[in-house]
Amino acid sequence: MKNSIYILFIVFILSSCQDVIDIEVPNAEPRLVIDASLSWFEGTSGTYQTIQLTLSAPFFNNEIPAATGANIFVTDQSNTVYNFIDTNSNGIYECFNFNPQLNQEYSLTVIYNNETYFGVETLMAITPIDYIEQNNDGGFSGDEIEIKAFYTDPTDEENYYFFEFQEEYESNPNLQVYDDEFINGNQIFAFYSNEDTEIGNELMIRNYGVSQQFYQFMTLLLQQTSDGGGGPFEIQPATVRGNCINQTNPQNFPFGYFKVSQATEVMYTIE
Numbered sequence: 001m002k003n004s005i006y007i008l009f010i011v012f013i014l015s016s017c018q019d020v021i022d023i024e025v026p027n028a029e030p031r032l033v034i035d036a037s038l039s040w041f042e043g044t045s046g047t048y049q050t051i052q053l054t055l056s057a058p059f060f061n062n063e064i065p066a067a068t069g070a071n072i073f074v075t076d077q078s079n080t081v082y083n084f085i086d087t088n089s090n091g092i093y094e095c096f097n098f099n100p101q102l103n104q105e106y107s108l109t110v111i112y113n114n115e116t117y118f119g120v121e122t123l124m125a126i127t128p129i130d131y132i133e134q135n136n137d138g139g140f141s142g143d144e145i146e147i148k149a150f151y152t153d154p155t156d157e158e159n160y161y162f163f164e165f166q167e168e169y170e171s172n173p174n175l176q177v178y179d180d181e182f183i184n185g186n187q188i189f190a191f192y193s194n195e196d197t198e199i200g201n202e203l204m205i206r207n208y209g210v211s212q213q214f215y216q217f218m219t220l221l222l223q224q225t226s227d228g229g230g231g232p233f234e235i236q237p238a239t240v241r242g243n244c245i246n247q248t249n250p251q252n253f254p255f256g257y258f259k260v261s262q263a264t265e266v267m268y269t270i271e
Contacts, residue, residue: 030055032067034117034244034256036108038074039208039263040100042126049098051084053091053112056255066091070112074098077105100262108244108258119244119258124209126262127151127159130187132205134271138193145197145270148189149205155185160215162261164206165192167270177210177218201270208261213243217257 033054040046053067072084072093084093102125110117130150138146153159159180166173176190190207210218221240242257 028056030057030065031252032110032112032117032254032256034108034110034119034242034254034258036119036244036256036258038098038100038106038123038260040123040261042128042262042264046100047096047098049082049084049095051093051095051108051110053093053110067112070110072108072110075107075109076101100260102262106260110244110254115246115248115252117244117254118247119242121214121243121258121260122211123260124160124211124262126207126209126264127153127161128264129205129207129266132266132268133189139195144193144195145199147192147203147205147268147270149192149207149266150187150189151207152187153180153183153185157184158212160210160212161190162208162210162214162218163190164204164208165190166204167194167197168202168204169196170194173204173206175218175222177215177222179212179215197270199270203268203270205266205268206263208259208263210259210261214257214259217242 033056035052035054038049051072053070053072055065055067057064068086068089068091070086070093074082074084074095076082076099080099082095082098084095086093100123102123105120105122108119108121128151130152133148133150135146135148138144147165149163151161157180161178163176163178164173165176174192174194178188178190192203192205217240224240241253242255244254244256244258246252246254
């Protein structure tokens with residue numbers, strides 16, 4: 001009798017586990033997402049640039065919808081206009097004749113669904129990476145690989161830096177921002193560590209010269225997307241807005257940012 005009761009109890013538990021619980025996830029109206037990072041890498045002409053437009057989507061969507069059919073152009077201080085064309089109708093708009101000039105102001109205009117989006121940014125110079133240093137005895141346990149990318153901050157200037165670290169097997173880069181408030185004119189380093197790092201991996205290190213405005217934007221964004229930022233259903237403390245505004249309908253503001261930077265790239269092999 002006891003065995004029969006036990007079997008019935010197990011059947012009841014297993015049957016209960018089959019109940020489906022529907023969770024209502026709130027969905028907002030799609031917003032335009034502007035990924036306009038114009039980067040002039042050292043050793044290149046910088047004439048080829050791209051701007052990607054997408055639409056925000058619910059968290060569980062497997063695909064990010066492209067925003068096609070927009071008119072995009074960038075204008076410099078001499079009123080030269082650079083058109084970006086979505087040749088392949090995939091939301092990636094290309095320009096083949098961009099002319100990057102240090103410390104020049106550029107304005108971005110995006111016309112999408114009869115609404116005009118506008119942003120302004122200055123092309124900032126980059127400080128080159130002096131050298132890379134590797135430590136194989138890092139971390140709390142003393143067995144983690146740590147990478148330091150050293151650079152020398154210019155004296156008597158306000159400088160802001162945006163670093164990307166990405167190993168060959170990583171799907172997303174590690175992003176970091178730095179300023180020179182306490183290290184003006186000195187040599188300092190950007191730091192990278194990953195518990196999955198393996199000897200022989202190729203590590204891409206990119207450094208961008210950025211404005212104070214972009215530095216503040218990325219600082220807020222990284223704070224909200226860090227490991228301590230909570231789960232996918234946790235409400236963000238605040239919406240992080242970029243430097244693009246909707247001139248037609250300010251309430252329908254876009255996500256993303258318009259950035260113009262000089263940049264440098266170093267490929268480093270983990271030893």
